[in-house]
Every structure is written in C-alpha cells, then in structure tokens.
Amino acid sequence: MNDTISDLLVRVSNARLAGRNNLVVPFSKIKEGILGVLKEEGYVGEYSADINNKIINVDLSGSSKNFEKIKRVSRPGRRAYVKSKNIPRPRGYGIVIISTPKGVLSGSRAKKAGLGGELICEVW
Numbered sequence: 001m002n003d004t005i006s007d008l009l010v011r012v013s014n015a016r017l018a019g020r021n022n023l024v025v026p027f028s029k030i031k032e033g034i035l036g037v038l039k040e041e042g043y044v045g046e047y048s049a050d051i052n053n054k055i056i057n058v059d060l061s062g063s064s065k066n067f068e069k070i071k072r073v074s075r076p077g078r079r080a081y082v083k084s085k086n087i088p089r090p091r092g093y094g095i096v097i098i099s100t101p102k103g104v105l106s107g108s109r110a111k112k113a114g115l116g117g118e119l120i121c122e123v124w
Helices: 004-017 029-041 107-113
Strands: 022-026 047-050 055-059 070-072 095-100 103-106 117-123
Touching (some): 004 022, 004 029, 029 047, 029 055, 029 117, 103 107
Antiparallel strands (some): 095 103, 095 117
16 A cells, blocks of 8 residues: 555545444554544544554544545645645635644644645545
8 A cells, every 4th residue: 555644534534424433544653643633623533542553543433523525635646735824724614634844733733833844635
C-alpha cells in the first residue's frame, strides 16, 4: 500500500457509512495526529493507540458531528502546500487538516498560530 493516509480516511468514512461503532487501523504517528484533530473537532470519538501491537482503536460512537465526505488533497504523486494566510475553509463549514512543523493541526488552529504546511485533507 502506497498511501496509508488515504487508507485511514477511507476506513473512517466507510465505517461511518456502514454504521459501525469502532474501527481498527494500523498505527503510525501521522495517523494518530489526524485522528487527534478529528477527535478535537468532534468527527470521531475516543481513540487509543497500542504501540506494541501497532494498531489504533477508534470509537466512532462518541462523535458529536457527522461528515459528508473526507477528501484527500495532498497525495504522494502531487503534494499540496499552503501558507498560513491561504488556508482554505471547505464548503463554508468543514475543516482542513494540515501537517505543520508543530505537528498535525486543524486549519483554524494553524491559521491562528501563523503556520503553513502540507494540506492533508478536507472534511465537510
């Protein structure tokens, strides 16, 4: 598998559409960061990383918001970078997730901190 971030986003989206309450994904630090932003914004519930077994357990039942779509923006074949003043707001009510030098942040937090970086995905 070449794009593990896309795999995470598709798994979360498919599990939500299938009505599942929990999800297990392979562990990586970037995935943990993305799930942290999704949890902070209310799109997923709690998650726990088991580093010994290299998995992350995600609870989808504890989410307070539903999303229509998760779209991967920056891909391995075409990276997308944005400056802090050019961070988009998708569909007027969604969020973007950005990988910055200070870690993975939501677009609004990165804009407040004055940080740009790689635009990972849009959630609306």
